[in-house]
Amino acid sequence: MSVPSYLAGFDSASTMVMATGKVLHGESFPALGNPPFLRPLARATRWLPPRVRGKLFLGFGALETISSRRLGGLDLEEASEWVASSYPQGRYPQVAVGSSSGALVYLNAALGMPWLPQTLLVPVRQRVHPDDPVGALEKGRGPGRTFVEKHPDIQLHHMHDAAQDRQMVRALTYFRYKRRTLGEGYERFLDERLAPGGTILLSECTASWSTTTVGERHVFQHGALGGATEDEFHRGGPRVEEYLAAQDSPVRSWPEPEPDTRSPEAEWGFAPALRDDVLRYAAERGVRVRRLVFDHPDALSPLVADLYRWWYARRNIPANRLFVGSFAISSPWWALRTGSVPYWMFFNEENSMRRLVDYLDAREPFDDVLLTLFQNGVETIGQPSGEAWQQVLDRARRTGRYAGTDLEDFPFDFAQFGSYDRELARFPARYPVPAPLSMPELEEFLAQAGDYEGVRWEDVAVTR
Numbered sequence: 001m002s003v004p005s006y007l008a009g010f011d012s013a014s015t016m017v018m019a020t021g022k023v024l025h026g027e028s029f030p031a032l033g034n035p036p037f038l039r040p041l042a043r044a045t046r047w048l049p050p051r052v053r054g055k056l057f058l059g060f061g062a063l064e065t066i067s068s069r070r071l072g073g074l075d076l077e078e079a080s081e082w083v084a085s086s087y088p089q090g091r092y093p094q095v096a097v098g099s100s101s102g103a104l105v106y107l108n109a110a111l112g113m114p115w116l117p118q119t120l121l122v123p124v125r126q127r128v129h130p131d132d133p134v135g136a137l138e139k140g141r142g143p144g145r146t147f148v149e150k151h152p153d154i155q156l157h158h159m160h161d162a163a164q165d166r167q168m169v170r171a172l173t174y175f176r177y178k179r180r181t182l183g184e185g186y187e188r189f190l191d192e193r194l195a196p197g198g199t200i201l202l203s204e205c206t207a208s209w210s211t212t213t214v215g216e217r218h219v220f221q222h223g224a225l226g227g228a229t230e231d232e233f234h235r236g237g238p239r240v241e242e243y244l245a246a247q248d249s250p251v252r253s254w255p256e257p258e259p260d261t262r263s264p265e266a267e268w269g270f271a272p273a274l275r276d277d278v279l280r281y282a283a284e285r286g287v288r289v290r291r292l293v294f295d296h297p298d299a300l301s302p303l304v305a306d307l308y309r310w311w312y313a314r315r316n317i318p319a320n321r322l323f324v325g326s327f328a329i330s331s332p333w334w335a336l337r338t339g340s341v342p343y344w345m346f347f348n349e350e351n352s353m354r355r356l357v358d359y360l361d362a363r364e365p366f367d368d369v370l371l372t373l374f375q376n377g378v379e380t381i382g383q384p385s386g387e388a389w390q391q392v393l394d395r396a397r398r399t400g401r402y403a404g405t406d407l408e409d410f411p412f413d414f415a416q417f418g419s420y421d422r423e424l425a426r427f428p429a430r431y432p433v434p435a436p437l438s439m440p441e442l443e444e445f446l447a448q449a450g451d452y453e454g455v456r457w458e459d460v461a462v463t464r
Contacts, residue, residue, distance in 0.1 A: 001085035011121040015328040021086030023109040023332040030421040042418030050412040062171040065125040068143035080185025087114040091195040098203035102344035103300035109332035112436030126173040130162040155217040157266035161224040180273035199288040204270040210259035227349035227382020291458040297346035299454035320367040327374035338427040369396040
């Protein structure tokens with residue numbers, strides 16, 4: 001089953017579903033799941049000027065939008081059915097439900113575990129100046145009301161990010177919906193595919209953001225996790241002034257609707273209502289529930305990277321090469337085939353770089369490091385230079401390379417989307433994809449590894 005026409009195939013959650021499905025099928029995940037004929041086109045963009053590449057990036061994003069008139073007629077169970085169809089037939093000892101995280105994709109691969117996302121993106125066709133969040137809210141008010149009235153089991157997070165998503169918000173608005181209940185599709189999947197007495201792993205990212213209430217179950221989020229801070233989005237500052245001046249913007253800070261509440265972050269945050277419904281389901285079916293709680297999308301990354309290093313050591317595989325994924329870029333099958341330790345950054349910004357450097361500082365050095373950077377077509381606040389990323393690669397003892405054409409092209413190197421998997425496949429080692437780790441093996445690793453900052457595991461008492 002293909003991605004429903006109203007969902008964004010380029011979004012984090014959609015690509016992570018596809019990547020998880022591919023590795024559970026024993027397949028690679030090239031070119032962000034795009035059709036093979038697009039890969040040469042992506043690589044051909046290296047010959048175009050950056051501004052032209054940026055317009056192409058916007059154009060491809062605009063192709064996935066829907067008219068606001070369609071919102072009242074969408075069948076969101078179709079999205080649940082698409083998610084379910086992404087995974088092989090059979091029973092699973094555990095199924096993950098909840099927040100997105102690229103590190104979770106690699107945990108899914110290690111445990112042979114499907115994942116049912118709480119949050120998915122509906123890109124709605126809408127023209128608005130990126131530096132006009134007030135106008136964006138007003139244009140989204142009516143369509144948002146139609147959407148939530150039609151779908152009582154979801155909450156809508158209308159997100160407008162004029163920094164990281166500056167290119168895209170010129171043509172579309174980000175309607176992210178979060179499931180408050182499992183719904184028929186997810187319940188059916190659990191009934192049919194979760195093994196008797198199995199475990200539901202709740203993936204709960206606690207990231208939050210100040211928002212403006214638009215209506216019942218409908219909030220507007222100005223800004224998002226990334227290079228600019230929440231305070232900079234709301235109050236401006238020197239970096240915002242410099243950025244907006246460089247963009248020839250008519251403003252030097254963003255006018256915004258007054259925030260009046262705090263909500264789960266639109267893309268990554270977990271809405272607790274779903275937990276209540278999962279516990280209801282678990283009590284009725286007699287299954288276990290375990291919570292994996294993390295305070296940032298890539299807080300899981302050190303734990304999962306260390307899990308792979310531990311797993312490789314048990315299999316007598318050298319754990320000396322590192323593959324750094326970024327946002328939607330992941331390659332779990334090739335990581336396993338080449339014995340590469342996966343480390344995921346949630347985006348291409350300075351805090352992601354800092355957390356990666358902190359990880360490298362605290363571990364034995366890697367012989368080889370392969371870096372991917374998500375290319376979003378805009379030089380924005382808090383975005384390290386190509387030279388800074390090269391310094392990270394220089395930490396490799398043997399080879400450090402970028403999985404694209406040239407770091408000088410960042411963040412316009414869209415050719416990388418058609419070649420990152422080939423770069424990973426250049427590592428000469430080949431290992432068989434192993435049987436999934438069992439939950440007792442994961443417990444053994446966790447007992448040895450100890451605590452990880454910003455991450456906790458909790459068994460939940462389920463009462464009938």
